Amino acid sequence: MAVPMFYHTGQFRENEELVLSEDTSRHMVQVLRMAPGASVELTNGTGSLARTVITKADKKRCAVSVEAIRTDKEPASRLTLAVSFTKNASRNEWLLEKATEHGVRRIVPVLSKRSEREKFRYDRLHSILISALIQSRQTYLPELSEPLSFEDMIARSTGTSRKLLAHCIDGIPRRPLPEALEAGSDAVIMIGPEGDFTPEEVALAMDAGFQGIHLGSNRLRTETAALAVCAYFNLINYAD
Incomplete structure (x- = not known):
């Protein structure tokens, strides 16, 4: 036991x-x-x-x-998950719990044009991270950032080797996630709100060096897409 x-x-x-x-x-x-x-x-x-x-x-x-x-040594590959939270608090809390279990290193609530939630109970969210850390028996607690505007998140992502943004906009280039991620590299991955990022936001990110990605042919909820990203990143880096 x-x-x-x-x-x-x-x-x-x-x-x-x-x-x-x-x-x-x-x-x-x-x-x-x-x-x-x-x-x-x-x-x-x-x-x-x-x-x-x-x-x-x-x-x-x-x-x-x-x-x-x-x-314990800090994980060699670190994932920053930048996500536009939904208006449903329980879904956001579920995402934080599961992202922590998958070893995400930093979580940033992003305020985009179509974001549904702009205010957060930081103490409540922090306690969820701690509970998930203990449940999964890890020793590195994810950093929970204060909310950042979309523009600030883009500006603060310089220097990261892999900068990816998931979107569903036809006509704007997107690669499958497995083609865009590489084991052993840090990554910043942005997940948009239920209404997706706007074309202007996607263009701004692309101009700053982000690559567009998709997670398959199905339309996913925000928290589902974010969890899929965390699971895949963890799998390719720490499957052994």
């Missing part, structure tokens, strides 16, 4: 005693019924995993002692 894993901010040091948050403490003591001497793993979301032992089981201030620390 896997050792229970939780999120804890900050850096770890061997033999250090840590006091955990009230939420984590409550879950450990009241839900999992953990007692002193039980093993717990902690990650800080920046690549470190601490093997700890409970020294004080308190539902508000659980304490653990750090026995060993593992530092």
